[in-house]
Amino acid sequence: MSTPSENSATLTKRLIDSGLRPTAQREVVFKVILEKRDHPTADEIFARVKSQMPTISLATVYNCLETLVQCQLIRQVNLERAPTRYCPNLHQHAHFHDETTGQIHDIDLPIELMAQLHDVLPAGFNASSVELTFRGDAAGTAQPTVPADCAPTLNNPHGTN
Template identity: 70%
Template structure:
């Protein structure tokens, strides 16, 4: 059994778990992500997928990616590429993004935690900054820190 076949079956299983179908488009998109793990954008996935499935559309690539994310097979990651929110708090802090209210809260960080986090970097990686983002909900109404 080839790896691609194996992946296709695992994919079909996961999709079925969510009541979704396996389709050639979904298989190829997933395969592209597994083949080269360089965190491609949707456009890059589109370009790669077209070599195996020339008729696929960009909209479908977006649809497939979203489907894969919903099935917990793929993670969506956002990097910079356009500052969205601004805060004047210059002390070390993380951000908590409340998915229910859309509000963002600063979370103070003890300096030694940042050190600890940075210490996971292998030799050869020189980090200039670290960003920590929590997502979830604030169960009680918490002070806005304004």
């Protein structure tokens, strides 16, 4: 469970821990991403944020997103040649990119599998992150599939609830 004020507190803490300042812009960008459980682009986030803070600039949205990614409060999703998307789900998960609808679905990954993935690396290869993306068709899945308990609970950033 995570209330907006808990999220805000976590954001503040993370920023200060990194020597950064908790600003209104960073707050609102973060809040907007958590509100909807999808994978918006910077432009979409810009649009959503503007309704709450009409004076914010696109450059600031980009800046805030970079900061949030660095603080590991959101994830970045890179699909081929398309604008970068941002993901509030901090569970270990893969992405399924539906080629027909363009939708992105989160796919939960068992911890064992993650371990096996890392085992595949030869000695000397030290991975700090893994990105797993499927591409194909998701027949009969009209809605994005992010189960409610995958919500990015910031009190529990690694999603072990």
